[in-house]
Amino acid sequence: MQYIATFFTHYDAVRFAGDLRGQGIAVQLSPVPRSLSSSCGTCARFAYEGDPRELDRAGLEQLVRTDSGRYLPAIDNR
Amino acid sequence: MKEKRKIILAGVVIGVIAAALVWFGNPKNMGFCIACFIRDTAGAVGMHQAAVVQYIRPEIIGLVLGALIVSAVKKEFLPRGGSSPMTRFVLGAFVMITALVFLGCPLRMVLRIAGGDLNAIVGLVGFAIGILCGVQFLKRGYSLKRTYTLPAVDGVWLSVVQVALFGLLCAAPAFILFSEKGPGSMHAPIWISLIAGLVVGALAQRIRLCMVGGIRDVLLFQDWTLLSGFVAILVAALAGNLVLNAVFGGYFSLGFMGQPVAHIDGVWNFLSMAAVGLGSVMLGGCPLRQLILAGEGNSDSAVTVAGYFVGAAFAHNFGLASAATAVAEDGAITGGPTAAGKLFTVIALIVLFVVAFLNTKATAAAGVKEPQRA
Numbered sequence: 026m027q028y029i030a031t032f033f034t035h036y037d038a039v040r041f042a043g044d045l046r047g048q049g050i051a052v053q054l055s056p057v058p059r060s061l062s063s064s065c066g067t068c069a070r071f072a073y074e075g076d077p078r079e080l081d082r083a084g085l086e087q088l089v090r091t092d093s094g095r096y097l098p099a100i101d102n103r
Numbered sequence: 104m105k106e107k108r109k110i111i112l113a114g115v116v117i118g119v120i121a122a123a124l125v126w127f128g129n130p131k132n133m134g135f136c137i138a139c140f141i142r143d144t145a146g147a148v149g150m151h152q153a154a155v156v157q158y159i160r161p162e163i164i165g166l167v168l169g170a171l172i173v174s175a176v177k178k179e180f181l182p183r184g185g186s187s188p189m190t191r192f193v194l195g196a197f198v199m200i201t202a203l204v205f206l207g208c209p210l211r212m213v214l215r216i217a218g219g220d221l222n223a224i225v226g227l228v229g230f231a232i233g234i235l236c237g238v239q240f241l242k243r244g245y246s247l248k249r250t251y252t253l254p255a256v257d258g259v260w261l262s263v264v265q266v267a268l269f270g271l272l273c274a275a276p277a278f279i280l281f282s283e284k285g286p287g288s289m290h291a292p293i294w295i296s297l298i299a300g301l302v303v304g305a306l307a308q309r310i311r312l313c314m315v316g317g318i319r320d321v322l323l324f325q326d327w328t329l330l331s332g333f334v335a336i337l338v339a340a341l342a343g344n345l346v347l348n349a350v351f352g353g354y355f356s357l358g359f360m361g362q363p364v365a366h367i368d369g370v371w372n373f374l375s376m377a378a379v380g381l382g383s384v385m386l387g388g389c390p391l392r393q394l395i396l397a398g399e400g401n402s403d404s405a406v407t408v409a410g411y412f413v414g415a416a417f418a419h420n421f422g423l424a425s426a427a428t429a430v431a432e433d434g435a436i437t438g439g440p441t442a443a444g445k446l447f448t449v450i451a452l453i454v455l456f457v458v459a460f461l462n463t464k465a466t467a468a469a470g471v472k473e474p475q476r477a
Contacts, residue, residue: 033249035241055324056316059106063179063399065311065329065388084249103181103252 027091028077028099030069031057037084038067044082045071061089061096107328113306114332118339120299121214124162125354126347127291131363132218134340135162135303136211137390138202139364141408142415142424143287144268147280150416153424155285159272161293163394164265165300166307170398171262173305182258184402187247190458191386191403195410197451198382198390200417203424204375204444206365208390209314209383212376213333215365217340219357222365222372229373233380234318237459241323241384245463250403258400261408269297286364304398313392315383366428371440371448378451385459423447 032038042052050071057068073080077088077099088100121134133139139156146157174180202208205226207215212230215223237245271279272293282288290296306312310332317330347354359367366372383389386407388396393411396404418424426438440448 034246036244036246037249039242039244056320056326056328059309059311063174063181063308063311065313065316065392067323 026073028071028073028080029058029061029089029091029096030071030080030085031062031064031066031087032068032084033086034084035067037086038069040084041082042069045069045080062087107331110310110312110328110332111335113310113312114335115339117303117306117312117332118217118336118341119343120303121336122217122340122343122347122354124291124296124299125344126351127295128289129291129296130286130289131354132215132220133207133211133286133364134214134299135391136207136214137163137166137394138199138208138411138415139206139211139286141199141390141411142203142418143282145412145415146282146287146419148268148271149278149280150412151419153419154280154287155282156287156419157280157282158287158290159268159279160290161269161272161296162300162303164269164272165297165302166304166391166394167262167265167398169301169304169306170308170395171259171400172301173308174399177309179308180255180258180400182253182255182400182402183250184253184257184406185251186249186403187462188403188406190247190462191407192410192413194382194386194455194458195393195407196414196417197455198379198386199411199414200423200444201375201378201382201448201451202390203415203418204440204448205372205379206425206427209376209379210336210389210391213314213337214340215362217337218344218363219355220362220365221357221359222362222367222369225369225372226376229376230314230380231318232373233377233382234315234384235322235380236377236456237381237384238319238322240459240463241319243463245385245459247385247387247403247462250401253400253402255400257402260402261397261405304395307391307395308399311392312395313388315380315389316392318380319384360428360430362428364427366425366439367436368425368439371425371445374452375440375444375448378448378455381452381455381459385455385462418444 140160
């Protein structure tokens with residue numbers, strides 16, 4: 026399943042991506058899609074098959090599953 | 104692709120509005136200038152006594168309220184704050200003062216280029232270098248820490264102040280100062296300026312327009328989406344200026360000399376905009392973006408705007424702002440950056456690098472110690 030994670034700071038995104046890459050998960054950092062948020066921060070896009078709650082950590086703002094252009098909330102720490 | 108098309112279209116509208124505002128009476132190459140307009144408003148309420156730059160600019164009021172209205176309608180009004188507010192206040196003041204050494208914010212820099220002002224291209228190079236430096240800190244962990252959700256009242260204060268300022272502009276009591284000559288005396292009719300501000304504020308909120316964010320995204324992600332908006336503004340304002348120039352004359356002049364509200368000192372155009380670029384990356388957005396975020400309820404951005412106001416007052420009270428280059432009757436060239444302005448620009452660059460370094464070091468250290476939630 027495809028996910029997009031948003032963060033409170035750019036560095037949180039960098040650390041998150043580093044963690045996932047350490048687990049062998051390919052992650053792409055990019056600007057947050059406008060359709061997801063009015064924030065102009067950094068998001069992480071990745072595919073993940075496990076329980077998304079395992080991805081919750083300090084600095085994570087929001088995690089959504091993407092499905093046919095829709096965003097399905099998985100974690101919301103705002 | 105759809106997002107980029109929207110951004111380009113909005114950029115075209117903003118560029119045309121900027122050119123039109125000059126035709127309606129704003130100073131040349133100054134359809135919009137967040138730095139100049141905040142400086143004018145600060146002067147109007149007596150924060151500084153530079154008699155030629157005092158006027159409550161409705162464009163600023165419209166930008167904030169336009170963002171507030173559209174974010175409320177779209178359910179994106181989100182009161183939040185608590186991300187190093189005092190650091191943001193100081194950075195805001197530094198960005199404003201160095202913008203006034205250049206004589207314009209990043210948006211006006213683009214509009215100056217659209218008017219043929221080649222000095223602004225020197226500024227653009229400095230601006231990009233400043234952003235590049237900021238991006239290096241971002242990559243290494245620079246952060247002013249996270250924001251937190253706040254009560255709604257905390258997110259509307261800057262908008263409330265804008266409504267009060269509009270009341271003062273319309274009522275024009277004796278204690279509000281209005282320039283009788285100079286750039287402050289040149290303005291489009293109030294309602295046209297206000298509507299222009301509202302439209303641009305709403306558009307900027309929808310497309311997240313940010314000159315700093317545009318260049319930052321190119322450097323960080325090779326993503327040109329945001330920057331395409333400013334390219335569209337440049338092209339549309341250039342086309343608007345060329346049309347106005349063909350019909351009325353005086354709206355486009357290619358070169359370094361004789362540019363409206365600009366100086367020709369390349370070194371200080373470069374360095375001051377480098378400071379604006381670096382400071383704006385550290386703040387997370389250009390002055391226009393800070394106004395829009397403040398309208399959306401971000402009190403950190405509202406604090407940054409407060410820093411802009413104080414910086415604008417300091418810039419004129421302490422002789423830090425530059426004067427436009429002019430040629431006297433005897434041929435002598437006057438104007439340009441002041442000695443105090445040059446000294447301040449150097450100090451600003453040093454302080455910005457130190458603040459960036461300290462907040463990078465602090466974040467990296469915290470990252471090692473911070474326990475993970477899951």
